[in-house]
Amino acid sequence: MTNIDNDKIEKKGNTDQYIENVTDDSELIQTDSHENIAQELNEDPTEEQHSLPNKESKIFSFIDGIWKFFSKDETEKRRERKKHKTVKIIVYKPKSQFRKFLSLMIWLGFLFLLGFVFYKGYTFTNTLVREVNVFDASAAIGKIEQGNEKVINIPRGATTKDIAKILVDEGIITNDTYFWVYSLLMGNEGNYKSGNHIFDATVTYDSGEIDLVTAQGYEMLIYILSQDSVPNPTKKIFFTEGLTISQTIQKFVENGIGTEEDFYRVCDTFEFEYDFVSLIPQDSRRTNRLEGYLFPDTYIFDITAGANENINKMLVNFNNKFNEAYREKAQTLGFSIDEILIIASLLEKEASTMDERAMIAGVIYNRLKADDTYLNYLQIDATIQYIYLNETGQVKEFLTNEDHEIMNSYNTYMYKGLPPGPICNPSLSSIAAALYPETHNYYYYVAKNDGTDAHAYATTLAQHNYNVALYSK
Numbered sequence: 001m002t003n004i005d006n007d008k009i010e011k012k013g014n015t016d017q018y019i020e021n022v023t024d025d026s027e028l029i030q031t032d033s034h035e036n037i038a039q040e041l042n043e044d045p046t047e048e049q050h051s052l053p054n055k056e057s058k059i060f061s062f063i064d065g066i067w068k069f070f071s072k073d074e075t076e077k078r079r080e081r082k083k084h085k086t087v088k089i090i091v092y093k094p095k096s097q098f099r100k101f102l103s104l105m106i107w108l109g110f111l112f113l114l115g116f117v118f119y120k121g122y123t124f125t126n127t128l129v130r131e132v133n134v135f136d137a138s139a140a141i142g143k144i145e146q147g148n149e150k151v152i153n154i155p156r157g158a159t160t161k162d163i164a165k166i167l168v169d170e171g172i173i174t175n176d177t178y179f180w181v182y183s184l185l186m187g188n189e190g191n192y193k194s195g196n197h198i199f200d201a202t203v204t205y206d207s208g209e210i211d212l213v214t215a216q217g218y219e220m221l222i223y224i225l226s227q228d229s230v231p232n233p234t235k236k237i238f239f240t241e242g243l244t245i246s247q248t249i250q251k252f253v254e255n256g257i258g259t260e261e262d263f264y265r266v267c268d269t270f271e272f273e274y275d276f277v278s279l280i281p282q283d284s285r286r287t288n289r290l291e292g293y294l295f296p297d298t299y300i301f302d303i304t305a306g307a308n309e310n311i312n313k314m315l316v317n318f319n320n321k322f323n324e325a326y327r328e329k330a331q332t333l334g335f336s337i338d339e340i341l342i343i344a345s346l347l348e349k350e351a352s353t354m355d356e357r358a359m360i361a362g363v364i365y366n367r368l369k370a371d372d373t374y375l376n377y378l379q380i381d382a383t384i385q386y387i388y389l390n391e392t393g394q395v396k397e398f399l400t401n402e403d404h405e406i407m408n409s410y411n412t413y414m415y416k417g418l419p420p421g422p423i424c425n426p427s428l429s430s431i432a433a434a435l436y437p438e439t440h441n442y443y444y445y446v447a448k449n450d451g452t453d454a455h456a457y458a459t460t461l462a463q464h465n466y467n468v469a470l471y472s473k
Contacts, residue, residue, distance in 0.1 A: 147256060150201040151233050151304055154225070156194040160184070163192055163225065172199055172221070173206050182218050188226065195229020196304070232302045239314075241296045241427035242348045244389060245288045248425065252310065255303075262307040264288070270308050274319055276337050285409040285420040287390060292341040292422025293318050321428055329435045338421070344434040345422035349382035353453045354429050361437035363445055363457070368417065375443055378412040379404075386410055386423040446471055 152170050154163055160183050164176035173179050183189055199205070205221040235255050239248055249263040267290040280289055294311070295318040301310050322337065330340045343364055347357040367375045385395040387408045396403065404413040409420050426434075442457040444464035448471045456471060458464040 144198065144200045145202075148200050148202045149233065149256075150199045151196050152199060153196050153304065154192065154194045154229075158192075158194065160189050160192065167205075167221070171201070173218075175206070178206075179218060179221070183222060186219075186222065188222050192222075192225040193227065193229060196232060197224050197227070198230060198233065199224065232304050234300050235303050236298065236300050238298045239294070239296045239425070241430070242424045243294075243296065244386070244424050245291045245294060246390065248294050252301075252307075255301075257301055257303050257310060258307045263311065266307040266311050267294075270311070272308075272312060272315055274315060276319070276322070277315070279336065280338055281420075283420045287410075287421060290315075292338075292345050292425055294425045295321055296425050296427055322431065326431070326435055333435070339418060340431065340434050341422045341426065342418045344426035344430040345424045346378075346380055346382060347433050348424055348426040348430040349385070350380060351453055351455070354433060355438075356453050356455060357430055357433035358436065358438040359440070359442075359455065359457065360445060361433045362440050363442050365437050366441065366443050370443065373416070376416040377414075378418070380412045383410050383412045383419055383423060386419075 150170065150172070152166065152172070154166065158166070161176070161180050164173070164179045164183075167173045167179065168176045183192075199221075205217060235257060237251060237255055237257075239251060243251070245267060249260055249267075252258055252263060253260055267288050269289075276293070277290075280293075290311070294314045297314075297317055299310075299313060299317075301313065326340075327337065330337055333340075335343075343361060346364065347361055350360050351357045364378060367378055370376060381399055384399055384403050384406060387406060387410050389395050404411070407414060409415055410423065412419060440457070441459055444458040444461065444467075445455040446464065446467050448454045448456055450471075456467040458467055
């Protein structure tokens with residue numbers, strides 16, 4: 001038999017070669033005997049053959065083989081082991097050009113992405129190191145012009161994906177996925193803080209480039225979100241005496257607090273837990289349920305609070321001002337809280353001093369209690385101006401006889417008694433004048449138009465007509 005040196009086996013050809021080592025991209029061919037090798041090399045495996053021992057001589061052949069093995073020297077033993085060693089034949093097949101190209105593209109893409117991450121991380125870190133001492137979240141807020149602040153609350157436990165969705169909903173960014181991926185690449189996943197954060201509603205944060213002058217870009221957004229939350233922003237608003245409920249709501253909106261729709265809905269339907277609210281008559285003719293109850297004063301409002309919370313703050317003030325002594329006095333007069341407020345609102349518009357308001361309050365009470373039906377028509381011009389204000393948003397400079405004939409339940413020229421509700425939110429002095437009217441026998445009054453708040457009062461219509469002629473010149 002031809003001896004085969006296993007270390008030197010090779011097959012001629014352009015693509016295949018046989019080696020002893022095994023690799024991942026290889027196709028493995030194993031042969032268990034030198035006959036298979038000889039066959040692969042086109043040799044005749046029958047040149048030499050060992051005859052197999054028959055059954056009768058198995059034991060003796062086995063013993064003989066052991067004896068021969070141990071009687072051989074070490075060189076012969078190695079040759080014998082080598083001859084019968086199983087040869088692993090590895091056939092390498094060349095990779096296709098497409099696979100090589102695809103592998104190259106994957107590696108290049110990975111290296112590019114890795115380089116981008118390191119570059120952005122390096123540049124952003126350097127930028128913050130340079131600027132952090134002079135430009136922080138509070139400075140960014142300071143650059144925002146009044147009225148452009150946008151406060152966004154990040155809930156506790158919100159993920160970066162949740163935060164990105166909130167920012168899209170609030171109009172700060174346009175794509176939540178981009179911002180989430182950017183945060184992930186920049187290592188900010190899980191670093192954002194809950195609470196209130198203030199942004200500029202007039203700039204864009206969609207850019208990937210930081211601009212510390214205009215406070216724009218994803219990185220500026222990341223920087224703001226990584227700061228401690230700020231307290232709820234507040235707004236101080238002064239409501240003057242005599243504003244209507246529509247003017248009051250408009251003042252809220254002008255200061256960036258809530259919407260008109262929310263405030264009107266709350267004022268008309270929200271169930272506030274005050275007895276005076278539950279006692280307000282459910283009159284369909286009424287302009288608004290809470291007209292007259294939004295006490296004029298200076299308030300500090302939480303601009304993130306809902307309309308019900310802000311209106312409630314004004315009702316708390318009213319409840320404190322219209323104290324128990326006032327309630328008892330109203331009951332003594334035989335009038336409800338709502339009726340007192342209606343009278344007070346008329347006084348607020350008809351006079352500006354406490355003395356004149358108390359005098360006019362006396363006239364109103366006298367007419368309401370008069371047996372003469374004609375006197376029960378209060379004929380107060382301010383009620384007509386209230387109609388115009390609600391319908392057109394402004395009052396008329398002069399009223400005419402035609403205006404006196406407007407068919408509206410608030411027109412005290414056409415309807416007897418008090419109007420369906422207050423015509424403004426009266427001051428405390430007007431409320432006090434309504435509760436403590438001056439006692440007299442006058443039924444008429446007219447402004448003197450002399451630059452003061454004084455009025456001329458009369459008991460009879462003739463006297464009143466004389467005063468009108470006198471002071472209208």
